[in-house]
Amino acid sequence: MSREPTSQSTRALSGVPRDPTSRRWVAQLHARHPRHDQAVAKLHDMLRRAALHELHRRRGQLPGLAGPELEDVAEQCANDAVINIIKKVDDFRGLSRFTTWAYKFAIFEVSAKVARHSWRHQPPGTEALTLERLPDALAARPGDQVERREQLETLTRAVADDLTPRQREVFVAVALNDVPIDVLALELQSNRNAIYKNLFDARRRLRASLAAAGYPIAEQEGR
Template sequence: MPERIASELLDSPAPAVPVADVSNQVWPELLLATGPAYDAAVRRLHELMTKAAHHQVSYMSPDLPVIGGVRVDEIVKQAADEATVAALGKLASFEGRSRFTTWAYKFGILYASNEVRRNMWRHREVNLDNLPEFAGAFTSPEQHVEHLEFARAVESAIETVLTPHQRKVAVALLVEGIPIDVLAERMGTNRNALYKTVFEARARLRAHLTAAGYFGGPIAVQVSS
């Protein structure tokens, strides 16, 4: 049975089984099978991840330096490979609340975004000519020093005050800008749980910084949706 379905998935433009079954029942069955059925399903899953990664890299391409088409293809392939492995590793967390392909597609988006960000920083150069202008944004050298001290205090608080889970969620959502739905799917949780974690992390950071003598407005929490 799995071999027949795998053949239909790969060779037929219109599988004989219903789309809903392919999405939510047959896919997990094939990816938990062995032999040709498993190999065919993994190839199809990798194709889906490649499509998702290519879409995301194209979407984020204005942020990429000029690195050439060959490097872009390498980024897409790397993201698709990592996303495929990640999805297979999280297969048990798929609950059938959405189509399987929709669930899996998010892994491709997530890992492509990570690859693009890594390449953005890898190829970004620091323009030393802009540093005096940056310093001039402060009204005095003292204010500049205070700003740097506060930034270091926040960084230290993130590392020492937050729990590992709070730190992971806060950095992913607030620093890396990972969409909350994608992170929720990846961590096997939901939006409300992640919002609660961010709220608690914010409260801890604010209490710590207040006790340390820093005072300012509320810490803004902006989460990508």
């Protein structure tokens, strides 16, 4: 029998941001807010810097792209990310800082542009584009879907209730939103080792919470 979410996890699931800064971001990015334009400009500048940082980190995948061209790609990434964030701002669930959630949009745009750049220089072969190697386990059986949904609900409650605020922020950013460690460390004014430590502790707590709820996960699956 599944237990009812606590008020804390209910807030997380309802999409109400936990911290006042995140609530302010969400409010100001709505078109009718009087500070909408200022919020958009601030968000764009933040994402442009994050995109540029990520592009420099991936410079080995970007032969021949440097200087003004790299700055232009970062600008394009920020433009596209801001547009998508404004469209989806009401999807923000509040499990992490708004800025951490927003970074994933910039990182996605960087990843897409890096891939396109790589393909122009070295197109993928036919074998790399086939789906035949996908394991059968990726196709959930009907009986598994209910258990997987219950497990996901348990995990969501555990993320909301059992992690410290910093562990929750790091786990959601890295494990769920694919924010690179370097970018997150920059945002949190921290370092890679501290971020890894928070991520390790968060995963350990979540494994314990899932095991207590009857969903044990092997150690290697949580890595």
